[in-house]
Amino acid sequence: MHGYDPKEIEEKWQDHWQKSGIYEAKDFSDLPKYYLLIEFPYPSGDGLHVGHIRSYTAMDIISRKRRMEGFNVLYPIGWDAFGLPTENYALKTGKDPKVVTKENTDTFRRQIRSLGLSFDWSREINTTDPKYYKWTQWIFLKFLEKGLAYKAKIPINWCPKCKIGLANEEVVDGNCERCGAPVEQKEKEQWMLAITKYAERLDKDLDEVDYPDRVKIQQRNWIGRSEGVLIKFDDIEIFTTRPDTILGATFIVVAGKEDKFTGRFVTNPATKEKIPVWEAEYVMSDYGTGAIMGVPADDERDMEFAKKYKLPIVEDYQKAGFEDFGKKVTKYRLRDWVFSRQRYWGEPIPVIHCSKCGVAPVPEKDLPVELPKVEKYQPREDGESPLANIDEWVNVTCPKCGGKAKRETDVMPNWAGSSWYFLAYLFNKEGFASSASIENWKLQIENFRHFMPVDWYNGGMEHTVLHLLYSRFWNKFLYDLKLVPTSEPYKKRTSHGLILAENGEKMSKSKGNVVNPDTIVKQFGADTLRLYEMFMGPFEQAIAWSEDALVGPRRFLERVWRLKTKVAKGQTLDTDSQGLTLMHQTIKKVSDDIESMKFNTAVSSLMIYVNTLDKKNKISQEEFKTLILLLAPFAPHITEELWLLLGRKDSIHIQNWPTYDSKKLIKDEIILAVQINGKVKANVLVSRDQSEEEIKTMALALPEVNKWLKGKKPERVIVVPRKIISIVT
């Protein structure tokens, strides 16, 4: 007999699965569908992170269980490949980002394949593929058509040294991330998307979806719904959530750059008194009406301001009725989405500027507006995109009047492609490649109806506000155009915890503490790596990597491998009642734990099962078959090989998921603990059909119990069936 060697079996099965196509979802199927989604990776030059594997394996386990339960499972993958690291790398090396992206996705694809994940590779997408961003641009044109995309002059983060606009993420403590120079605010015309028009629904519809509470709370905080009233103090309108405090309002503050008295007075409509109007820094110009009423007695900041400038303070005043003054409004903290970047590596915004016609959308038939080749990825002195240097690309004729016109040179932010990718997976190949038009989109609607919404979306907490909110917004917009079947894209959202370095720090290239999955696969095998990542700790919690702990799962798999020699050949060996109970308990435990993402305890229950089987001389086919079926989603290669060795011809991954018999879950005899005054003093073996009275008598007859009672009569005896016996003296 040869020992367990993952090298001999893992690649073999990966190739086999790829050829047989057992993980491909069917576009038209009578089976119920199940759509599982992971956040598609940004293919960075660092290669796959062990953190990616945690999420992908978890969802792979659920995908595999669903397949075995008879669903038409869709578990797709692709590349969210536009972004700054690639552009910065291109800037440094002069390499074409397209080439860099190709290299990186090749590495990622190879690494992901080496893990035996059951992705449907036939639906692989890449946001930087012109066939893909053609549709991203098309959706943008729909926003433009409906008046939800507009241009506005807004302040942006500007690095005067690099002469470049920075995303908020690139500003570290007010300084440029790259050169360290202090960042300035500069007014610039930017494309905006009117996400605030959807604020109410984005807030309210959270009630309908199954997201963790902390995710809902974070989204709601970000949207920042607040109900209040607008009240006019003469010509100054203020916003407040506490109109009942109006009798205590002794001044008005409007947003300003410094604290100063304006010299004006207005009338408090409730008290009819003249109160001063001040300007102050602490009032925000872009929230509410940019003006507030100062009620020192009810607001700490107003009190501080009043004390500082010796403004009147009224401590005792009557509360007014909520609706006595002003008109009710709902305000949101959410801002419209700045959708322009003065960069190269993004989707060109498909509009043309004509001096006569103004902004003209690029006609559908001319999509995609492809990124031209450029010599230098360096942004220009004036902060415009490197695209602005390509005259032959910029200078075009106006699609409306045919006169001379110029292309928009801004590109979209990296959130654009990921705002609709869950739909891109559903396109059939021809539809995806065909011209971007409403007719071709509508040809996909049957697929959308079959697969949407996403049944289960797992991702990181870092995407809770932006990506999750943006993609919900795009989906709702498309829903309003009757282009998708559901108002919410994701039915259920869960999130995984980070994997940290051994010392508890974040893994990073600069710290040199990154774990390379290739090394682990080589040394331990993909099945061990998968099992380890599931076993290491609670899925939703951050956890430190431990090289030492990997041997545990590896030893477990070796034990499973050796167990096959104990399987009784030929006739079926009967399983004793203890063994039968454990088998059914294990089926229940593993099944339940997968659903609640308690993968660590699912693995430990499999370990208990294996340890028990290993103590026997012979085990039945049934026991072994159940074991490898339950293990198959976690360790797909070794179980496929063992399935073959059992003499089965078809894949283990398309077999039926084991079911348990609830009648077999309970043992005939169990040991109950006996407590005296809250402390365990003895144990008693009882059978399942004994009455409470019988159990009580047995417990009181125990020598250990009599020793403690010393002949006294107990005050109370509590029998909790199947749990405990508690004696109180």
Added chain:
RNA sequence: GCCGGGAUGGCGGAAUUGGUAGACGCACACGACUCAAAAUCGUGCGGAGUAAUCCAUGAGAGUUCAAUUCUCUCUCCCGGCACCA
């Protein structure tokens, strides 16, 4: 400051609606096998104590026959938002 989540052996962690705290794994120790080592198997492994027994789930109180679990107060750690009226 506000919101959310945590704290259990040497380590990662487990513990149903409150019911034998420490499952499972790592590390460690001893034993078996071996000329030896590795691998494997077996035993032990929260603390104190010869033992009976006592003490232990961040700290302190409370409810209960019984609290890691429920309530209150406090300390520390992590994540998010940050003058939002």
